[in-house]
Amino acid sequence: MSTIQQTLQEQLAKGLHELFSIEVSEIVLQETKKEFEGAYTLVVFPYTKQAGKAPAAIATDLGEYLMANCGIVKTFQVVQGFLNISIHDSAWLDLLASVASDKNPFQIESKGEKVLIEYSSPNTNKPLHLGHLRNNFLGFSVAQILAAGGYDVVxxxxVNDRGIHICKSMLAxxxxxxxxxxxxxxLKGDHLVGKYYVAFDVAYKEEIAELKAKGLEEEQAKKQAPILLKAQEMLLKWEQGDExxxxxxxxxxxxxxxxxxxxYKTxxxxxxxxxxxxxxYLLGKQIVDEGLAxxxxxxxxxxxxxxxxxxxxxxxKLVLRKDGTSVYITQDMGTAQLKYTxxxxSQSVYVVGNEQDYHFEVLFHILKKLNKPFSQGNFHLSYGMVDLPSGKMKSREGTVVDADDLMAEMIQTAKDRTLELGKIDGFTEVESNELFHNLGLGALKYFLLKVEPKKRMLFNPEESIDFQGNTGPFIQYTHARICSILRKAGTINSINTDSELASSEQELIYLLGEYxxxxxxAAANFAPSVIANYAYDLAKTFNKFYNEMTILSEENEVKRNIRIILADLTGKTIQHATSLLGIVSPNRM
RNA sequence: GGUUCCGUAGCUCAGUUGGAUAGAGCAACUGCCUUCUAAGCAGUAGGUCUUUGGUUCGAAUCCAAACGGAAUCACCA
Structure with a gap:
């Protein structure tokens, strides 16, 4: 919250008290809609009863109070029950100066609290696919956001590296x-292993068909297929440590x-x-014993x-099999204990798909009943599946969008697009490849992170991910543009707050103050999409400003300097915001 | 069937504790590169916020029901 907003809130609270004897714990201000003049809006409807006056009259009284008592308020307009407040340019410039001179404008003070975030969690029987990308990008981004939010993040x-599914690819x-x-x-190692996971399924299905041809019911055939029995045998041998x-x-x-x-590196x-x-996997059994006792x-x-x-x-809910072996939830109890040790x-975030909503609900209930010290602060960051137009992805049927392939395609698209635009004059080959990588991954990450996690999303491989409009490269481009200006700008002086601002400049300062x-x-809600939307908003606002104003060739020294500072701070903010999404913003593109 | 989640423009999505005439991008159409990077900017068009009822000064937002979609309800992980 910016200092301007704080000042207004304090003065409005005082005003409500002095004029109407109304006590409010927190004044909620919102951004004034574009159609109206002003920067901040107070909705006064809630106070009509207590004040005993019409909404417009209350708004007018409060507006006059602000004019008399609050130096930063330039003017105000009343529209029905809405009090729209305009702020002096000098106050905006003060705000800009304070953010620009802040040594740590992007880091929230340490909360002295540790948060553990578990994500990725792949199986070792197949390569990663598009769904894993959503998981990994989400998990990494939330970790970045929490760190910026003042938490100590781990x-x-x-890794799920045992079980029948692992034995299937081993057997095949x-x-x-x-x-x-x-x-x-x-072949890349994970792809090689994945090939045999698919091979197992093919052989398994053939055997089922044969057995059915011999007159067995489908259910029976599924259980009796020799290759499945062999896989089960292998799992037993694994548990016995067979060499x-x-x-x-x-x-x-x-x-x-x-x-x-x-x-992961890519x-x-x-x-x-x-x-x-x-x-x-064996750890949970102790906890089961405790719970029984x-x-x-x-x-x-x-x-x-x-x-x-x-x-x-x-x-x-079952927590241990009759033969004494552990089930999924037994392991998770054990792992929770281990992570706590x-x-x-104090908080633990699990980034896992929404198909496991029920599982985590159960797990958290169990931990609470067991009265474990780690029963508080657990959060299942549940995200929706990424579907294809053809339906759900299935690894064993080979109908998946492979993570490595998709990333490679995105990088290739970035390359084609960049070459088309002829934008890599003076780049070395290393620099070019780095740029293609950053743009391809930027587009992909932004595409997956701008959407609220719990919504399931549709990915159409036929339609490539955009590089224009509300996209990662749009934001990256804005950053590169700013860097280009700054390379030519020369020294930056301190702000002279005695100047006038255009509305696009003021909008930018407003946004920068909100970061x-x-x-x-975003940290409180584990929500990268909040950062993504902000970054887009900021880039869009800057581009508007960039098109309306001249920066370097502005003749008024004071204005020129202010605009350069605006560009500088916007660039740094974009750089930081995209880094919270795991996106690198290049200096040139 | 029980439970949970989702339903906003042709498509992909915003919309943070209920606020003004519901916002972006893509796709379509119109303009703007001899001035700081046109991966940009400005504009036109596009909506019964699934439906119905309720709560209230005010509902896309809260409540209830219905409809549509998804997940889950395994001694699989």
């Missing part, structure tokens, strides 16, 4: 792989991890700590362990 990744590799490796096949199986598992996992490493995301389910869980005659969540509006974070509050809102 980024974690819980054993059967059909002919010892091929990433080196001999020329051959472990060797294969280690080898294939190493391939996948090397592949993921590359993808995505520009990183982690402070990587957990693997193969190390954590304290009566939170109960045991059925067959030995399985359950929790009753009917009082919470849910139902009974490692980091003692810290925007970060706070």
């Amino acid at each position: 980024k974690t990744n819980l 590799y054993q059967l059909f792989g002919n010892n091929e490796t990433p080196e001999t096949s020329g 051959e199986v472990m060797n294969l598992w280690n080898t294939m996992n190493a391939w996948v991890f090397a592949g993921f490493e590359k993808s 995505m520009g995301v990183s982690f402070d700590k990587i957990y693997r389910e193969s190390n954590t 304290s009566g939170v869980f109960f045991q059925k005659p067959d030995g399985s362990v359950w929790i009753n969540l009917e009082a919470e509006g849910l139902d009974e 490692d980091f003692k974070a 810290k509050a925007i970060i706070a809102t």
Whole structure:
């Protein structure tokens, strides 16, 4: 919130008290609509009863009060119950000067609180796809935003590297792989493994068809297919630590991890700590024992362990199988414990798709019932699936938009577009490639992050992601433009606040003054889309200003200097805002 | 069937505690590059905010119901 807004709020609260004896805890101001004159608007309808006057009369009284008591107010207009307040240019310039001279205009003071954010969480049986991109970009961005919001952030990744699905690709590799490796096949490790995950499904389906031809019911055929039985056998061997199986598992996992490493690098995301389910899956059992002892869980005659969540509006939920092995939620209890032991974070954010809404609801209820110290501050950042025009993506059927392919395509599109526009004069090859990368990824990240997470979104591979309009490259372009001006601007002097402002200049100052509050809102709501929309708004406002005003050739020294400072601060703000989205804003493009 | 989420322009989406005549971009059409990067700017056109009822000075926003779509309700992860 800017100082202008604060001053107005204080004065309006005083005014309401002195004129009408109304006490208000918080005055809510909004931006005045473009059709009306003014910068801030107070809606006075809520005070009509207490004041015993008509809305317009209250607004007029308050406006006159401000004129008499508040130096920054230039004038006011009353439209029905709306009090529109105009601010002196000198006050706007004061605001600009204060933001421009702020040593840390983008960093909110430390809250002394640690937040743990878990995202990405891939399976090691297949490469990453478009859905993972949404997850990774969201998780990384939220981490950046929380850090800017004053939190101590720890980024974690819980890799699902064990289970029947992993055995499926291992088995298929054993059967059909002919010892091929990433080196001999020329395939990235995760893609090679993914190939066998698909191969398993193909073979499995063939076997089911054969069994059905022999007269078995579909259900029976699915359970009895030899290749599935073999995969189950392999899982047992894995759990027993069978040497051959472990060797294969280690080898294939190493391939996948090397592949993921590359993808993460291209995505520009990183982690402070990587957990693997193969190390954590047994941990939850201790917690189950504790819960049984304290009566939170109960045991059925067959030995399985359950929790009753009917009082919470849910139902009974299994937490341990009758054979004593752990299920998904057992692992998550264990992992939650482990993460708490490692980091003692006061908040924990899980970036996981909305198909697991129910799972996390259950998990958080269980942690509360167990009265764990980490039962508070848990948040499931749930996001919708990315659908294709043909429907849902399915890895085992090969109907996915592959993450690596898509990123490569975006980079290629950025390259084509840039060459078309002939904009890389004087770039070295390294610089060009860096630019194509930043633009391609910028377009992709912005496309995925500008949308509210919980909405499911449609991605049409036939229609490439735009580079014009409300897009990442538009914002990046604005930044590059600003850099170009600044390269030619020479020294920047301090602001002379005795000058006049055009409306586009004033709008820019208004937006720049809001940025810290925007970060706070985004952090409080784990919402990159708030930052994305702000960045677009800011870029758009700057471009309007850029087209209306001359900057470098402005003859009035004071005005010229103000405009350069405006450009400078806008550039820095865009740079920072895009960085919170994981987007790099190039200096030239 | 139960629960949860979503439904705003032809398409993709904004709309932060309820406020003025519901906003952008894409696509279509018109203008603007011998002045700071035209990946830009200005403009035209495009809406029963799924529907119905309720709450109130005021509802896209809150409540209820209906309709449409999605997810989930596994001793899979």
